[in-house]
Amino acid sequence: MNAVRSGVVRQLTPGRLVAYAALALYAVVSLYPFAWMVSGALKGRDEILRGGHLVPREPTLDTLVDTWSRLHFFDYLLNSVKVAGLTVLGVLAVYSLASYAFAVLDFPGRRFLFWFFVALLFVPGITVLLPLVILENKLGILGTHLGLVLPFVNGTAPLTVLLLTNAFRSIPRELHDAARVDGAGEARIFWRVYLPLSRPSLITIAVLTAVPTWNEYVLTRVSLNDESRYTLPLALEALASGNVPRYNEIMAGSLILVVPVIVLFLVAQRYFVNGLTGAVKD
Structure with a gap:
């Protein structure tokens, strides 16, 4: 002792x-x-x-009850859940496949494409805001939730590819070769071997995607004009822009906005640290 x-x-x-x-x-x-x-x-x-x-x-x-009911925060909450949920699903579906290709497969230009994605980390997102709005307007998706989800998925590419590629590379190559000997194709190896072993990293990516998407304001403010499609940050802005701001309601709205993020992190925290460590150790 x-x-x-x-x-x-x-x-x-x-x-x-x-x-x-x-x-x-x-x-x-x-x-x-x-x-x-x-x-x-x-x-x-x-x-x-x-x-x-x-x-x-x-x-x-x-104050919380009145803010929730009088300002229809439940509708805005559903919009935020929809946008964040679809963004997370899109990121995991698209970039897990891309990262598997960078980590496991051998094809021409692999290293160049990988480092191209990584280099995009240093491009400020605000620099592409105007071209993005013009493009979405021509495609007819400006002002819709799809017009938010697609840029969010695209903007998450550099960090997601970097973390998931390193996570897949940390999985022993012998497991891939053994599955090939057993007759498994690349799709089955990806689904049955790499995804289960990379669960902490995938959860980490989901959290790192969901939180900034949930809090996103600039693109949402520029894109959405229909109040029925507002997400929680825009609802909070509308709450704070009245002639006589009710500060207790603004605080209540802020609390409603931040509680789901806190709950998400508390639920996923045991995977988060392990996933982040495994993704960056190489």
Whole structure:
């Protein structure tokens, strides 16, 4: 027991203490705005206008209930789920196949195409916004959810290809060769061998795709004019742009927007770290 205690004491070097203190400070600074958001969502209008205290003196769920029902947040929630869900499915379906080809198959120009995808990581998405809007207008999909899903899927290509290709490369080549000896084709090897072994990486990609898609504002604001197709970020903007902003309702809307992301991460966190580590270790 004494040996364990002395080992713990030796590990707490001044450098570690400074690092822990910096991380604790960063956590407080990061969580403080979130705490105010939760606090505001639980306050009535009069109390939040008085301000000055973090803990609600008269906590109430009426603000959340009224914001949810009066502003039809459920409809906007379904729109966000639809766009984010279709984007995740499209990313996993398209780029898992592309990454398998880059990692396993041998074809002319493989290295060039792979590094071309990786190079796209350094292209700011805002630079293609205007050409994208013009193209979608000519295709007749501007202002639709499909006009959001397709650019989101395309924009996720560089990071997804990089992570999944490395994840597939980390799988022993002997498994592929053994499956070929047993008579399996490439499609069956991909479905039965590579996808199951890459589940943590696939879940990581799903989370990394879903979160920014869920929070996307710029392209959504430019594309959508029909209020019935609004996603949650646009609904929150409409809530904040009134003549007399109701700050407690804005906080309640923000909480409704962020809770699904937190739940998603909590559910997938045990896969997330393993998947990210496996995807970047090579």
